[in-house]
Amino acid sequence: MRESSQPLAGLRQRIARLAASGGPASQPAQSWLATGHDAFDAAIGGGLMVGRTHEFFAADALDGTSAAAFAALVALRSGGDAPLLWLRTVDAGRRTGHIYAPGIAELGGDPDRLLLVETADPKMLLACANDAVRCAGSAAVIVESWGKFPLLDLTAGRRLTLGARDAGTTLLMLRLNAVPTPSVAETRWHIVAAPSRELEANAPGAPAFDLELLRWRSGPAGTRWRLDWDKDEQAFRDAALSGAVLPLAARRTVHPLGAEAA
Amino acid sequence: MPLADARAQVGDLAIVPHDPVLDQNWLDRLAQGCARYTPLVALDAPDGLILDITGCTHLFEGEAGLIDDIDRRLTRLGMTVRHTLGPTANAARALARYQTRPAPDEATAIRRLPVAALELDAEAATALVRAGLKTIGDLAARPMANLAARFGADAAMALRRILGDAPSPLDPRVAPPPVATERRFAEPVASLPHATRILAELVGEAIAELAERGQGGRHFGATFFRSDGLARRIAVETGHATRDPGLVMRLFAERMDGLADPLDPGFGFDMIRLEVPRLEALGATQLKLEGGAARAVRQGAAMDELTDRLTTRLGRGRVRALRPADTHIPEQAQLALPAIDTPPALPWPAPEPGEPPLRPFYLFDPPQVIEVIAEVPDGPPHRFRWRRQAHAVRRYEGPERIAAEWWRRRDNGGLTRDYYRVEDDRGRRYWLFRHGLYDEKPDPRWYIHGVFA
Numbered sequence: 075m076r077e078s079s080q081p082l083a084g085l086r087q088r089i090a091r092l093a094a095s096g097g098p099a100s101q102p103a104q105s106w107l108a109t110g111h112d113a114f115d116a117a118i119g120g121g122l123m124v125g126r127t128h129e130f131f132a133a134d135a136l137d138g139t140s141a142a143a144f145a146a147l148v149a150l151r152s153g154g155d156a157p158l159l160w161l162r163t164v165d166a167g168r169r170t171g172h173i174y175a176p177g178i179a180e181l182g183g184d185p186d187r188l189l190l191v192e193t194a195d196p197k198m199l200l201a202c203a204n205d206a207v208r209c210a211g212s213a214a215v216i217v218e219s220w221g222k223f224p225l226l227d228l229t230a231g232r233r234l235t236l237g238a239r240d241a242g243t244t245l246l247m248l249r250l251n252a253v254p255t256p257s258v259a260e261t262r263w264h265i266v267a268a269p270s271r272e273l274e275a276n277a278p279g280a281p282a283f284d285l286e287l288l289r290w291r292s293g294p295a296g297t298r299w300r301l302d303w304d305k306d307e308q309a310f311r312d313a314a315l316s317g318a319v320l321p322l323a324a325r326r327t328v329h330p331l332g333a334e335a336a
Numbered sequence: 337m338p339l340a341d342a343r344a345q346v347g348d349l350a351i352v353p354h355d356p357v358l359d360q361n362w363l364d365r366l367a368q369g370c371a372r373y374t375p376l377v378a379l380d381a382p383d384g385l386i387l388d389i390t391g392c393t394h395l396f397e398g399e400a401g402l403i404d405d406i407d408r409r410l411t412r413l414g415m416t417v418r419h420t421l422g423p424t425a426n427a428a429r430a431l432a433r434y435q436t437r438p439a440p441d442e443a444t445a446i447r448r449l450p451v452a453a454l455e456l457d458a459e460a461a462t463a464l465v466r467a468g469l470k471t472i473g474d475l476a477a478r479p480m481a482n483l484a485a486r487f488g489a490d491a492a493m494a495l496r497r498i499l500g501d502a503p504s505p506l507d508p509r510v511a512p513p514p515v516a517t518e519r520r521f522a523e524p525v526a527s528l529p530h531a532t533r534i535l536a537e538l539v540g541e542a543i544a545e546l547a548e549r550g551q552g553g554r555h556f557g558a559t560f561f562r563s564d565g566l567a568r569r570i571a572v573e574t575g576h577a578t579r580d581p582g583l584v585m586r587l588f589a590e591r592m593d594g595l596a597d598p599l600d601p602g603f604g605f606d607m608i609r610l611e612v613p614r615l616e617a618l619g620a621t622q623l624k625l626e627g628g629a630a631r632a633v634r635q636g637a638a639m640d641e642l643t644d645r646l647t648t649r650l651g652r653g654r655v656r657a658l659r660p661a662d663t664h665i666p667e668q669a670q671l672a673l674p675a676i677d678t679p680p681a682l683p684w685p686a687p688e689p690g691e692p693p694l695r696p697f698y699l700f701d702p703p704q705v706i707e708v709i710a711e712v713p714d715g716p717p718h719r720f721r722w723r724r725q726a727h728a729v730r731r732y733e734g735p736e737r738i739a740a741e742w743w744r745r746r747d748n749g750g751l752t753r754d755y756y757r758v759e760d761d762r763g764r765r766y767w768l769f770r771h772g773l774y775d776e777k778p779d780p781r782w783y784i785h786g787v788f789a
Contacts, residue, residue, distance in 0.1 A: 136725075136764050136787075143697045143789030157639055164654075171698030171787055175658035175670040179684040180693035181789065186681045189639075190656045190672065191646055202646055209642040267789075269730070269763035273692065277733035278759035280692050281789035303789070306689050 107148050107214065107244060110309025114299055118261060118290060122148060126260035127235045127245045131252060131288070133264065138170050138250035141265040142218065143181065143303075144283050145246040149214035150183035151308050157189045159206050162218040163199055164192045169220055170250060181281070182305035187213065200225050207237040207245050218248040231257045254288055262289040268300050268313060280304065282313045356382065366410070367509050373402060376508040378425070384432070386425050388506055422446075426497040426504035430472075446498060447473030454494045460487050472498060513611035515553070517541045524563040524604020531560065531605055535588060538610040539581050552577030552618030556584055560599060561607040568599060573652075574644045575676045577616035583641060590648045647676045660684050664738060666785060667701045694736070694757070696767045696786025703783035706768065716756050717768055722784050727760040734758075735770075751776050757788065765789070 106121030115121045122128050132141040149158050160173065175185035191206070193199045196219060206215045215238075219226070226247075235258050238245045247259065254262055264286040270279035281303045289295045301310040343349055359382060367385055370377045373396075376388035389402060396402040403419055410417045420435065422428025427446055434453040439445035449472045451464045464487075469475050475483060475495055484492040496502035517538045525531050535558055546553055557571040572587035592599055647655045656672040659679050663669055673679040687693070707721040716732045734756030740749030751772035759765045765788035772780035 136762075139696075139698050139764075139787040139789055146697075147789075156636075159642075167701070171696075171700045173658070174666075174696055174699035174786060175660070176666070176684065177693060177695040177697045177699070177786070177788070180687045180695045181697070182687060185658045185670075185684055188658055189643070189675055190658065191650070192654045192656075193650060198650070202650070205642060205645060209638050211636050211639045267762065267764045270692070270759060270765065272731055273733075275733070276731050278692060278731045278757055278765050278788075281765070282763065283789075284763075305687060305693070 107152055109148055109301070110151065110307070111299075111301060111311055114301065114310065117297060118287065119292060122244065122246075123260050124244045125239045125242050127231065127238060127247060127258065129247045129249060129254070129257060129259040129262040131249045131254050131262065131264045132266075133251070133253055134266070135170070135251040137266045138248075140267040140281070140283050141250065141263075142170075142216075142248055143281060144263075144265055144285070145214075145216050145248055146178065146183065147181060147303055147310075149216065149244070149246065150178070150187065152213055154213070155184075155187060156211060156213040158187050158213045159189050159191060159215045160218065161191045161193065161199055161203055161206060161216065163196060163220070164194055166192075166218055166220060170218075180305075181303065182308055196223060196225055200230060203234060203245070204237060207234055207243050208241050210241045210243060212243055214244040214246050216246045216248055218250065219252070221251050223249065223252065226257075228256065228258065231259070235259075259289070260291050261287065262295075264288050271302065271313065283310075359383075364509075366413070366415070369409070370406070373406065375510070376506060378506045378508050380429060384429065386429060386506060388425070388508070389421075424497065424500045424504045425506050426494075427500055430498050447471060447476065449498070451475060453498060454491060456487060456491055456494070460491065463487075513557075513613040514615055515542050515545050515549075515612040516609060517545075518607060518609035520607045521605070524601075524606045525608075526601045526604035528599065528601055531601065531608060532589075532592075534608055535610065536581070536585050538608065539584050539588075542610055542612050543579050543581050543584070546579050546612065546615070546618075547620075549615070550617065550619065551615040552579045553584070553612040553614065554578075554616055555612065555614035556588075557611045557613065558588065559609045559611070560601075560605050561609070562601070563603050563606045566602070570595075570599065572644075572648050573676055575640050575647075575678055577618040579618060583644070587644060587648045590645055594649050643675050647674070652676060663741065665741060666695065666738070667699065667703075692757075693788060696765075697789045699786040700784060703769070703785040706782050706784050708768070708770075708782035714774055717758060717782065720758075720768065720782065720784075722766075727762075727764075727766070729758045730761050731759040732756050738769075751780070755785070 105124045106115070106119070107124060108115045108121035130141040130145050132138045146158065146160075173188070173190060175188065178185045178188070191202055193202055199217065199219065203215065203217045206212070234245055237243075254264070266284040268282035268284040270282045273279045283301050283303075285299045285301065287295050287297050300313040302313040304311050339351070363379060363381065363383065363385070367377045367379055370385055370387055374387050374389050374392045378386040378388075380386050389399070393399050393402050396405055399421060403421075406419065407417050418432055420428055420431040422431050423442060427442075430449055430453040431445060434449050435445060436450065437448050439448050451469060451472065451474075452461055453472060454461075456464075464475070469478070472495065476499055480492050480495070483495065493502060497504045519534055519538060525534065538558070539556070542553070542556075553574070554577055555571060555573050557569055559567055559569045561567045570588065570591055572584065572591050574583070574587070578584065643655060652674040655675045657675045657679055659671045659673055660682050661669055661671045704722065708717045709719045710716065711718050716734060717729050719726060719728050721727070735754035736756075738753045738755060740751060742749045753769040753771055754773070755767060755769040757765065758768055766784055767786040767788065768782060768784050770780050770782050771777075774780065
C-alpha cells in the first residue's frame with residue numbers, strides 16, 4: 075500500500091516496530107536491585123527490578139531523608155563502581171539539605187560513585203532525567219523532586235520508563251512532600267522513618283525504615299515492613315522490636331495512601 | 337671571581353648551577369601569572385616582564401595599587417622586584433634597568449639615564465662617554481643626524497624609542513592555540529544552519545589534525561565573527577580527550593540550544609574560527625575486524641558522554657562529584673568538584689564497625705536556627721522547635737565536641753560546637769548543635785545541622 079503522505083507512512087512503520095517488540099511488558103527484566111533482606115526481596119519477586127521505574131513517596135517532608143537514604147542504599151549496595159546519578163533541583167539543598175558524602179560513607183556507601191546533577195527548575199530536571207535514564211552504565215538514576223510535580227504526567231512518566239527499559243537502567247523517583255498519583259511505576263513505596271533500636275545509654279541506633287508497598291504491577295500491594303540498615307553486612311534486616319518503644323498504632327497517622335492511587 | 341675565592345670569602349655560600357632553560361620557564365610562568373593584570377604581557381628575557389597596563393589600572397585603584405599587588409605577589413614567590421612605569425615600553429624598560437639617580441618626573445628621569453641604556457656595543461658606549469656624552473639627555477640635545485652618522489642608524493633608533501619619538505611595539509606573550517582552523521567568507525553567512533555546517537567542517541579539519549598529532553581535544557572553542565564587528569565565542573568541554581566529530585558537534589548543538597542569548601547572525605558572519613586550546617594524548621582506536629565501527633575504548637564511555645552533555649547544558653558547577661576534604665568542620669568535610677575534571681578518587685574515612693552513622697545523610701549549610709529547651713543549661717536538648725514544628729527528644733547521644741580551627745584563623749576561629757544525635761518521638765533522627773560553650777558565650781544558640789536516615 076502506498077501512503078499518500080510521508081509522515082503517515084513513518085508513523086505506521088513506527089507502530090509496526092513497536093508491535094514487533096511487543097511493548098514494555100514483553101521484555102522480562104533480568105536482574106534486580108536487592109535489599110539483602112530475603113523475605114522482603116522474595117515478596118517483591120527478587121528486589122527492585124532493573125530497567126523499571128520505582129517511586130518512593132515521603133508524604134511528610136520530615137521523612138524525606140528516610141526515603142532518600144533507602145533509595146541510595148539500595149542502589150549503592152549493588153557494588154561495583156558504576157556511578158549513581160542523583161538529579162535534583164538547585165533549591166533542594168536549602169529545602170531538604172545538601173547530600174552529605176561523609177554521611178553516606180558512614181552508612182557504608184561509596185560517595186565517590188555519586189554524580190550529583192543540579193538543575194535550575196523541574197522542567198530541566200525532567201529533561202536531564204530523560205537523558206540520564208537513556209545512558210547505560212549507571213547503578214541507578216535517582217530523581218529527587220519536591221511537592222507536586224505536574225510536569226511528570228503519565229506521558230512523561232511513560233517516556234522515562236521506556237528510556238529506562240531500553241537502556242537497562244533503573245529509575246528511582248524520590249517524591250518528597252508529595253501524595254501518590256497514578257503512574258507507570260513498577261513499584262510504589264511509602265517510606266516513613268521508624269524509631270531505631272536503642273543502643274547503650276539510650277542512644278539512637280542504626281537507621282530504621284517503615285515501608286509500605288502501595289503498588290506493584292506484578293503482584294499484590296499493601297504489605298508493610300519495618301527494616302533496619304546493617305552497614306557492616308551491607309544489607310537490610312528486620313528491625314528488632316524493642317519492648318520499650320512500640321507506638322505503632324499511635325504513630326501511624328498517615329493513612330494508607332495506595333488505595334485511591336493504585 | 338672564581339668559585340673558590342667566593343667560598344673563601346663567604347663561608348655558607350649556597351651554590352646553584354645556572355640553568356637558563358629553567359629560568360626561561362620560570363619567567364614564562366610569571367608572565368602567565370601576570371595575565372591577571374593585563375592581557376598584554378611581553379617577556380623581556382632573561383629577567384624582565386613588560387606589562388602594558390593601559391586601561392587596566394582602575395581595577396586595582398590606580399597605578400600604585402597595581403604595583404603594590406604585583407610587588408606583593410612576586411615577593412611571595414621569592415622574587416626581588418624592580419619596577420618602573422614609563423610612557424613607552426622601551427622607556428619603561430630603560431628606566432627599570434639603568435636608572436641610578438632619582439628624578440622629579442618621568443621626562444627628567446629619562447634624560448638622566450646613562451648612555452648605557454641605549455645598549456650599544458661596549459666600544460660605542462666608551463666612545464660616547466669619552467666624548468663627554470654621559471646621559472641620554474646629552475645625546476638628545478645634539479642633532480640626531482650626527483649620532484646616526486657616527487654610531488649607525490640603530491643607535492639613533494634606540495635613542496628615539498627611549499625618548500618616545502619612535503614607536504616601540506610590544507610583542508605580547510599570548511599562547512596561540514595549538515590547533516586552530518578558520519574559514520573566511522567573501523559574502524557574510526547569514527543563515528545559522530549554514531554556519532553550523534561550516535562549524536562541522538572546521539571540527540572535521542581540526543580533528544584530522546589532531547589525529548595526525550596523536551592527540552585528542554578536551555576543550556573546543558568556536559568564535560563567530562559578525563560582519564558588524566561583534567565576535568561571539570562558544571566553547572564546549574569534554575571530560576576525556578576526544579576525536580569524535582559527532583560528539584563535539586552534539587555538544588555544540590547542546591550549547592547553542594541552551595544559550596540564554598541565542599547566537600544571532602545579524603548581517604551575517606564573515607569568519608568562523610575553531611580553536612582547540614587543550615590537548616591530551618590519545619592513541620588511535622582499533623576498528624572492529626568484521627565491522628567498521630570502533631569498539632568502545634573505555635568502560636563507561638557512555639557515562640562520560642552523559643557527563644559532558646549535562647555539563648554543557650547546565651554548566652560546570654552543576655554536575656559534580658563529591659570528594660573528601662581534610663578537616664573536621666562538618667560543612668567543610670566534603671568538596672563538590674566539577675565532574676568533568678574527573679577529580680581523583682580519594683579514600684573516605686572508614687566508618688567504625690558496629691556503630692550507628694555519626695554523620696547525617698542530608699546536611700544544612702548554613703545550619704538552621706532552632707529553639708531548644710534543655711533540662712540543664714549544659715545538657716542535651718529535651719524538646720526543640722524547628723520549622724514551626726515541635727519535636728520531643730526521646731533518645732540522644734552526645735555531646736560530640738568539635739572545636740573551631742584555631743590554627744587556621746587569626747581570631748581563634750570562633751566558637752566550639754557541641755553536637756548531639758537525637759531521635760524524636762516519631763523516629764526521626766536529627767543532628768543538633770549548641771554553638772558555643774557557656775563559658776565562651778552567655779546564651780549560646782542552637783542549630784540543626786543535618787538529618788539522619
